[in-house]
Amino acid sequence: NAGVMQNPRHLVRRRGQEARLRCSPMKGHSHVYWYRQLPEEGLKFMVYLQKENIIDESGMPKERFSAEFPKEGPSILRIQQVVRGDSAAYFCASSPGTPETYEQYFGPGTRLTVT
Protein backbone atom coordinates (compact mmCIF):
# COMPACT_ATOMS: atom_id res chain seq x y z
CA ASN A 1 0.00 0.00 0.00
CA ALA A 2 1.74 3.14 -1.17
CA GLY A 3 1.98 5.96 1.30
CA VAL A 4 0.76 9.52 0.90
CA MET A 5 2.28 11.00 -2.23
CA GLN A 6 3.02 14.64 -2.83
CA ASN A 7 4.35 16.37 -5.88
CA PRO A 8 6.36 18.17 -6.72
CA ARG A 9 8.85 17.61 -3.91
CA HIS A 10 10.50 20.95 -4.59
CA LEU A 11 8.93 23.96 -6.26
CA VAL A 12 10.51 27.31 -7.07
CA ARG A 13 8.28 30.23 -7.98
CA ARG A 14 8.93 33.92 -8.56
CA ARG A 15 6.92 36.44 -6.60
CA GLY A 16 3.48 36.90 -8.17
CA GLN A 17 3.31 33.45 -9.77
CA GLU A 18 0.92 30.67 -8.83
CA ALA A 19 1.92 27.51 -6.96
CA ARG A 20 -0.08 24.27 -7.24
CA LEU A 21 0.73 21.50 -4.79
CA ARG A 22 -0.70 18.01 -5.23
CA CYS A 23 -1.45 15.30 -2.72
CA SER A 24 -2.61 11.74 -3.35
CA PRO A 25 -3.85 10.12 -0.15
CA MET A 26 -3.22 6.56 0.84
CA LYS A 27 -5.50 4.03 -0.80
CA GLY A 28 -8.81 3.84 1.04
CA HIS A 29 -8.34 7.22 2.74
CA SER A 30 -11.00 9.83 2.02
CA HIS A 31 -9.87 12.48 4.54
CA VAL A 32 -7.04 14.85 3.62
CA TYR A 33 -5.28 17.54 5.65
CA TRP A 34 -2.78 20.24 4.71
CA TYR A 35 -0.18 21.63 7.12
CA ARG A 36 2.54 24.24 6.68
CA GLN A 37 5.95 24.31 8.32
CA LEU A 38 7.65 27.69 8.20
CA PRO A 39 11.42 27.85 8.82
CA GLU A 40 12.15 27.44 12.55
CA GLU A 41 8.41 27.11 13.25
CA GLY A 42 6.23 24.16 14.15
CA LEU A 43 3.71 22.60 11.81
CA LYS A 44 0.48 24.57 11.53
CA PHE A 45 -2.88 23.18 10.39
CA MET A 46 -4.29 24.80 7.27
CA VAL A 47 -7.29 22.88 5.95
CA TYR A 48 -9.17 19.60 6.30
CA LEU A 49 -11.08 18.14 3.35
CA GLN A 50 -13.18 15.14 2.57
CA LYS A 51 -14.05 14.17 -0.98
CA GLU A 52 -15.59 17.26 -2.62
CA ASN A 53 -16.05 19.02 0.73
CA ILE A 54 -14.04 21.42 2.86
CA ILE A 55 -14.62 20.39 6.45
CA ASP A 56 -12.42 22.91 8.30
CA GLU A 57 -10.42 25.75 6.73
CA SER A 58 -9.81 27.68 9.93
CA GLY A 59 -6.04 27.65 9.40
CA MET A 60 -6.06 28.90 5.82
CA PRO A 61 -5.00 32.47 5.10
CA LYS A 62 -8.08 34.35 3.94
CA GLU A 63 -6.59 35.50 0.66
CA ARG A 64 -4.61 33.82 -2.13
CA PHE A 65 -4.91 30.29 -0.70
CA SER A 66 -7.45 27.68 -1.74
CA ALA A 67 -7.78 23.92 -1.53
CA GLU A 68 -9.87 21.26 -3.18
CA PHE A 69 -10.27 17.50 -3.08
CA PRO A 70 -12.32 16.48 -6.13
CA LYS A 71 -14.24 13.26 -6.54
CA GLU A 72 -11.50 11.98 -8.83
CA GLY A 73 -7.83 12.84 -8.60
CA PRO A 74 -5.51 14.33 -6.02
CA SER A 75 -6.12 17.10 -3.53
CA ILE A 76 -4.73 20.44 -4.69
CA LEU A 77 -3.44 23.31 -2.56
CA ARG A 78 -3.29 26.43 -4.67
CA ILE A 79 -1.43 29.59 -3.75
CA GLN A 80 -1.99 32.57 -6.02
CA GLN A 81 0.40 35.51 -6.37
CA VAL A 82 3.01 33.97 -4.11
CA VAL A 83 5.11 36.16 -1.82
CA ARG A 84 8.43 35.41 -0.09
CA GLY A 85 6.61 34.68 3.17
CA ASP A 86 4.93 31.69 1.50
CA SER A 87 8.30 29.89 1.35
CA ALA A 88 7.81 26.84 3.55
CA ALA A 89 7.36 23.09 3.56
CA TYR A 90 3.78 22.06 2.87
CA PHE A 91 2.73 18.66 4.17
CA CYS A 92 -0.32 16.66 3.29
CA ALA A 93 -1.75 13.92 5.51
CA SER A 94 -4.57 11.46 5.08
CA SER A 95 -6.72 9.20 7.23
CA PRO A 96 -9.45 6.62 6.59
CA GLY A 97 -11.87 8.44 8.87
CA THR A 98 -12.27 11.45 11.10
CA PRO A 99 -9.27 12.90 13.00
CA GLU A 100 -11.00 12.22 16.32
CA THR A 101 -10.49 8.52 15.86
CA TYR A 102 -7.93 7.82 13.19
CA GLU A 103 -4.20 8.28 12.87
CA GLN A 104 -2.99 10.72 10.23
CA TYR A 105 -0.31 9.58 7.80
CA PHE A 106 1.94 12.21 6.31
CA GLY A 107 3.50 12.62 2.90
CA PRO A 108 7.11 13.71 2.27
CA GLY A 109 6.13 17.34 1.77
CA THR A 110 6.57 19.95 -0.94
CA ARG A 111 9.23 22.54 -0.28
CA LEU A 112 8.20 25.83 -1.85
CA THR A 113 10.78 28.52 -2.43
CA VAL A 114 9.65 31.94 -3.58
CA THR A 115 12.37 34.05 -5.18
Place this chain on the structure above:
Amino acid sequence: KQEVTQIPAALSVPEGENLVLNCSFTDSAIYNLQWFRQDPGKGLTSLLLIQSSQREQTSGRLNASLDKSSGRSTLYIAASQPGDSATYLCAVAGNTPLVFGKGTRLSVIA
Protein backbone atom coordinates in the same frame (compact mmCIF):
# COMPACT_ATOMS: atom_id res chain seq x y z
CA LYS B 1 -6.82 27.99 21.89
CA GLN B 2 -4.81 24.78 22.22
CA GLU B 3 -1.07 25.15 22.77
CA VAL B 4 1.42 22.29 22.80
CA THR B 5 4.82 22.58 24.42
CA GLN B 6 7.70 20.14 24.20
CA ILE B 7 10.60 20.04 26.61
CA PRO B 8 13.52 19.89 26.14
CA ALA B 9 13.97 21.56 22.75
CA ALA B 10 17.14 19.54 22.18
CA LEU B 11 18.70 16.53 23.84
CA SER B 12 21.99 14.72 23.34
CA VAL B 13 22.57 11.30 24.91
CA PRO B 14 25.12 8.49 24.58
CA GLU B 15 24.05 5.34 22.80
CA GLY B 16 22.28 2.81 25.01
CA GLU B 17 20.71 5.31 27.36
CA ASN B 18 17.00 5.32 28.14
CA LEU B 19 15.36 8.70 27.71
CA VAL B 20 12.08 10.55 28.16
CA LEU B 21 10.63 13.29 25.99
CA ASN B 22 7.92 15.51 27.42
CA CYS B 23 4.83 17.06 25.88
CA SER B 24 2.24 19.27 27.55
CA PHE B 25 -1.00 20.77 26.22
CA THR B 26 -3.22 23.50 27.61
CA ASP B 27 -6.71 22.20 26.73
CA SER B 28 -7.50 18.73 28.05
CA ALA B 29 -10.49 18.35 25.70
CA ILE B 30 -8.62 16.20 23.19
CA TYR B 31 -9.62 13.14 21.20
CA ASN B 32 -6.16 11.66 20.83
CA LEU B 33 -2.44 12.41 20.87
CA GLN B 34 0.12 11.34 18.29
CA TRP B 35 3.89 11.14 18.46
CA PHE B 36 5.83 11.56 15.22
CA ARG B 37 9.42 11.43 14.12
CA GLN B 38 10.82 13.84 11.52
CA ASP B 39 14.21 13.39 9.90
CA PRO B 40 15.94 16.48 8.42
CA GLY B 41 14.33 17.54 5.17
CA LYS B 42 11.86 14.67 5.29
CA GLY B 43 8.23 14.06 6.11
CA LEU B 44 6.71 12.81 9.34
CA THR B 45 6.61 9.20 10.43
CA SER B 46 3.83 8.30 12.84
CA LEU B 47 5.16 6.48 15.91
CA LEU B 48 2.26 6.06 18.30
CA LEU B 49 -1.36 7.15 18.61
CA ILE B 50 -3.00 7.29 22.04
CA GLN B 51 -6.76 7.73 22.23
CA SER B 52 -8.04 10.01 25.00
CA SER B 53 -9.47 7.00 26.86
CA GLN B 54 -6.09 5.24 26.93
CA ARG B 55 -3.21 5.68 29.34
CA GLU B 56 -0.34 4.33 27.26
CA GLN B 57 0.74 2.69 24.03
CA THR B 58 3.83 0.66 23.24
CA SER B 59 5.65 -0.12 20.03
CA GLY B 60 9.00 -1.89 20.25
CA ARG B 61 11.40 0.26 22.24
CA LEU B 62 8.90 3.12 22.41
CA ASN B 63 6.32 3.71 25.12
CA ALA B 64 4.01 6.70 25.20
CA SER B 65 1.86 7.67 28.15
CA LEU B 66 -1.03 10.12 28.37
CA ASP B 67 -2.41 11.93 31.41
CA LYS B 68 -5.25 13.86 29.87
CA SER B 69 -6.44 15.57 33.04
CA SER B 70 -3.03 17.12 33.69
CA GLY B 71 -2.38 17.81 30.01
CA ARG B 72 0.79 15.74 29.74
CA SER B 73 2.30 13.00 27.64
CA THR B 74 5.70 11.38 27.69
CA LEU B 75 7.56 9.36 25.09
CA TYR B 76 9.99 6.86 26.58
CA ILE B 77 12.73 5.48 24.33
CA ALA B 78 14.60 2.46 25.67
CA ALA B 79 18.17 1.57 24.79
CA SER B 80 18.65 4.50 22.41
CA GLN B 81 20.55 4.00 19.13
CA PRO B 82 22.22 6.46 16.73
CA GLY B 83 19.42 5.72 14.26
CA ASP B 84 16.97 7.26 16.74
CA SER B 85 18.50 10.68 16.06
CA ALA B 86 15.70 12.88 14.70
CA THR B 87 13.18 15.50 15.77
CA TYR B 88 10.27 14.08 17.77
CA LEU B 89 6.94 15.86 17.49
CA CYS B 90 3.90 15.63 19.70
CA ALA B 91 0.47 16.58 18.32
CA VAL B 92 -3.03 16.63 19.80
CA ALA B 93 -6.36 16.25 18.01
CA GLY B 94 -9.21 18.30 19.36
CA ASN B 95 -11.21 21.12 17.78
CA THR B 96 -8.35 21.40 15.28
CA PRO B 97 -7.35 18.18 13.47
CA LEU B 98 -3.81 18.33 14.87
CA VAL B 99 -1.97 20.98 16.89
CA PHE B 100 1.77 20.38 17.00
CA GLY B 101 4.51 21.19 19.44
CA LYS B 102 7.82 22.52 18.08
CA GLY B 103 9.54 19.23 18.76
CA THR B 104 12.53 17.85 20.61
CA ARG B 105 15.69 17.41 18.55
CA LEU B 106 17.37 14.20 19.71
CA SER B 107 20.97 13.26 19.03
CA VAL B 108 22.19 9.81 20.07
CA ILE B 109 25.97 9.68 20.12
CA ALA B 110 27.71 6.41 19.27
